[in-house]
Amino acid sequence: MGQLIKVSKALTIAGSDSGGGAGIQADLKTFQELGVYGMSVLTAVTAQNTTGVQGVFPVSIEGLEAQLASIASDLTPDAIKTGMLFSGEYIERTAYMIRKFAWENVVVDPVMVAKGGATLLGEEALHAMKTCMLQLAKIVTPNIPEAEALTGIEINSPEAREEAARVLFDAGADHVVVKGGHFGNGDFVTDLVFNGIEMFELIEKRIQTKNTHGTGCTFSAALAAELAYGRKPESAIVNAKKYIQTAIEHGIDVGSGHGPVNHFAYRRIAHEQY
Ligand SMILES: Nc1ncnc2c1ncn2[C@@H]1O[C@H](COP(=O)(O)OP(=O)(O)O)[C@@H](O)[C@H]1O
Numbered sequence: 001m002g003q004l005i006k007v008s009k010a011l012t013i014a015g016s017d018s019g020g021g022a023g024i025q026a027d028l029k030t031f032q033e034l035g036v037y038g039m040s041v042l043t044a045v046t047a048q049n050t051t052g053v054q055g056v057f058p059v060s061i062e063g064l065e066a067q068l069a070s071i072a073s074d075l076t077p078d079a080i081k082t083g084m085l086f087s088g089e090y091i092e093r094t095a096y097m098i099r100k101f102a103w104e105n106v107v108v109d110p111v112m113v114a115k116g117g118a119t120l121l122g123e124e125a126l127h128a129m130k131t132c133m134l135q136l137a138k139i140v141t142p143n144i145p146e147a148e149a150l151t152g153i154e155i156n157s158p159e160a161r162e163e164a165a166r167v168l169f170d171a172g173a174d175h176v177v178v179k180g181g182h183f184g185n186g187d188f189v190t191d192l193v194f195n196g197i198e199m200f201e202l203i204e205k206r207i208q209t210k211n212t213h214g215t216g217c218t219f220s221a222a223l224a225a226e227l228a229y230g231r232k233p234e235s236a237i238v239n240a241k242k243y244i245q246t247a248i249e250h251g252i253d254v255g256s257g258h259g260p261v262n263h264f265a266y267r268r269i270a271h272e273q274y
């Protein structure tokens with residue numbers, strides 16, 4: 001007789017990237033690589049590749065709710081990440097259902113714009129993000145433009161980034177990570193973490209590469225996987241950072257534009273295959 005193994009379960013609520021580098025695809029690859037059972041609720045389908053986003057096609061609100069209800073009736077997630085939520089209405093419905101099902105360990109990646117410049121969240125959705133989603137976040141992970149949009153603070157100095165982190169914490173997020181991929185272009189990349197008590201930076205070598213498609217999705221999915229295991233947010237943040245750094249460092253040659261990160265690098269390194 002086969003043996004059944006208990007596993008941690010993580011859910012991504014996000015958009016599909018047909019090119020496989022970001023969105024749901026990046027999230028599920030990351031969950032799998034980190035040994036967590038992955039589930040997905042789609043908000044929208046994007047026609048996308050490494051050169052950009054060619055189209056965005058939302059799933060209906062009924063479709064969104066039906067997927068969430070199916071998960072809730074059978075497969076309680078140990079952690080969740082939200083990515084591209086498409087519009088204010090989708091954010092409100094998603095937040096309502098997360099509350100209704102009392103799901104915990106929510107990582108909110110407030111995806112707004114793809115690196116190529118395509119809009120993935122309407123401007124009208126900012127209000128819903130600030131009033132419905134931030135309060136659910138065990139960890140919120142804005143990049144610099146997202147932190148600026150959410151706080152109204154122009155982030156042109158380390159002090160301004162700290163102020164933005166405080167504003168996001170005061171808005172209801174338990175832990176704030178303001179990512180540093182878009183912050184300067186020196187030899188190092190620094191992510192700022194604030195948990196309401198301590199403010200600290202995670203500093204890593206900046207990898208000179210154009211293959212950074214899906215970095216934000218992958219990082220937040222790794223955070224959700226870590227929380228699903230029951231890790232404390234601070235440990236989850238440190239471990240997820242190692243995962244994304246390794247994935248960028250061992251980039252893969254796929255597509256002619258901004259290629260994806262290497263989701264299997266972390267596992268291969270662990271098994272001394274690089
Ligand atoms: N060139 C790079 N070298 C090393 N780490 C990077 C690089 N670009 C982004 N990162 C890291 O990847 C994660 C995602 O960051 P960022 O690119 O700012 O987010 P997004 O993809 O949402 O725009 C962060 O931990 C950031 O520090």
Ligand SMILES: Cc1ncc(COP(=O)(O)OP(=O)(O)O)c(N)n1
Pocket residue numbers: 014015016017021022023024046048083084111113114115116120212213214215216217218
């Ligand atoms: C479907 C979908 N969701 C999110 C993104 C944004 O991905 P992110 O990791 O924040 O960064 P880039 O891929 O834009 O580099 C996306 N592109 N598609």
